[in-house]
Amino acid sequence: MKTWKRVAFGLGFTLLLVLCWHVAVALNPTSLIPGPWAVVLGIWELLEKGLLLKYVVASLFRVTWGYSLAIILGIPFGLFLGSYRRAELVCNPFLQVLRPISPLAWIPIAILWWGVGDGSAIFLIFLASFFPITITAMNAVRNVQVVHIQAGRNFGLSERELLQQIIYPSVVPQLLTGMRITLGIAWLVVVAAEMIAVNSGLGFLIVDARNAGNRYDLVIAGMAMIGFIGLILDSLVQSLERKVS
């Protein structure tokens, strides 16, 4: 489908939804839910008060720390597990049992160890990111095609050269995809963590706006910012993926 057509359809449908939203709210003036224009004004208000920037920075700060730590520790660990079957046998049970536990379930422990604040939030984001990226890295190594490894050995590559010239290039695209998905997860969790365990950031904005006066325009403004920034983060990693492949 031609690009301009695709954009037109997408834009058109989105505008249609916004219009329906506006009409629905206009027909229902007693509802607490604000219309699209009120949300835009809400964003503007946050911008003016300097809160928007402050909250966005807070959320991004936590994501950056938690995510980076998870990547730096998780990728080598995952590659290691994927390469040595015994290591995998030892660690896999723990990974499999810990993985389905919502990061938020760790909040009590996080607060116990780090108190209420950035430390806890970063810990939660680290947890949420660590498992997916480790498992991705582990699977990426397993997916390296045997024929490539055999060809490498055939050409007399040492173990280290094998790693550099055959395994890494094969593993990198999958890692990048895994990193993109994990970043998406981290972004989801930071918002959730901020709704429960800290006093700043976009997640906190949503909870606070509602509690401190039913400011649903700010609630939806916050949601819109969250969606927008999440989309940008995803696109950034996607363009990185494209550059590398």
Next chain:
Amino acid sequence: MSAIQMHSAAAARQVATKLVVENVCMTFGRNGRAVNVLEDISLTVREGEFLCLLGPSGCGKSTLLNIVAGFIKQTSGSVLVDGQQVTKPDPRRIFVFQERGVFPWLTVEGNIGFGLRHLSREDREQRVAYYVNLVGLQGFEKAYPHELSGGMKQRVEVARAFAVDPDVLFLDEPFGALDSITRLQLRRELLRIWETEKKTILFVTHDIDESVQLADRVVVMSARPARLQRLVEIDIPHPRDISSHQYLSFRDSIFDQLGLAHKV
């Protein structure tokens, strides 16, 4: 109606015409430029005939086959089957892809019976059993394609095509992905089925030997844009001895036609 003239005993036979291709041209637009894939192709196919389209890879023969089968619309010209224009695919003219066309979620039985939904259950089971036997897959009725070899999957696809009793079959390099031993076996089987069922077959290949082994007539096509270079009528009766002088002379003449050396 223009057709390429051929000379041989077969021409004297008054056989009904099944398929007519008239001045078909095909142009694709790619990156803003027009690519001429087929140029003024005209062809007549007789009923019950085994016709090969032979040419190097990418010369447009698959495109021609897709047009004749009704999957693609030609830029100009027309295709007639039994006097009717071809505009879309039809169960009376079945296309056989390479073995990847077999449906992986159905068993051998399921695949072969795919086009037979309109029959009663007994009729369908009978038909399926007959064609399972015809292609030599007895014992594998309940197997799934991922459990079969490439050659077996190809047989499933051929059986599926024949099972609906079509008038015409189109085969697009069906044996291309198989090893040469399997290919020989399957060619023999295809000829055996063709002689039993007496269908009209259009067969696309880039393999010169394959075309001379199988076809009544070989249509030699040139590379892009594809034109019909020459029609070779092969009137050796089946089974053909691939070491015989007759066979080799037909083969060599096609080699020469394509400008290929005889030595490797």
Next chain:
Amino acid sequence: MKRAEPYLYPLAATIAVLAIWHAAVVWSGTRVFPAPKDVLMGMNELLQKGLMLSYIGDSLRRVSAGYIMAVGTGIPLGLAIGWFPPLAAMINPVIQMLRPISPLAWTPLAVIWFGVSEAAPIFLIYLSALFTITVATAAGVRGVPGMYWQAGRNFGLSSAGVLFRILLPSTMPQMIVGLRVALGVAWIVVVAAEMIAVNSGLGYLIIDSRNAGKRYDLVVAGMLLIGTIGLCLDIAFRRLEKLRNIRWGFQNE
């Protein structure tokens, strides 16, 4: 010896971890963080009080409700999006914009629409599973080789025929993977949703145990239950992928 390795190594590792955990608790002298033994006793306490089964039941019930609704709406939507490019062009941007928003962030809206009731967390679960299922199903449709559509048309299938005899079977493996991942997501979200919006379930158990008396033994017990059940759900699904008439989709060519 080698054949026993898949069992020996994890077992040894688990014992080692438990020992280290126990030692760490004793050595650090903490009065709050539980030792393995405390967690076990905590689980027993929950079992005795009948809370364990009731909370597990609550969480599972909510997940089922939201998940089944997501399956019922997500699969048709995903099939439609994969099949009709104009529809994909329209709906994709909306999905891309809404997907990065944590389901929990929808809580205020959910409460407005559904009140403080079961429906709010179920809605959150529904949303989170819906995105996953829809995107995976649409991708599955797009991944079907064109040959299959052509063969369908060739054999004279009607539109309904193409839908049921080609589209659904060929997309099935991808759909099932999407369904499995979505169940995992739903299980994570239900716990989170229970931590803020309701008064029962495993998520509530964790938050409440801490708030109502720093019962960290129950907190850890709850976490282990969550992890184990989540793992069982995942394993059950993978069993499904092994069924003979689905397995074809997971063969490496």
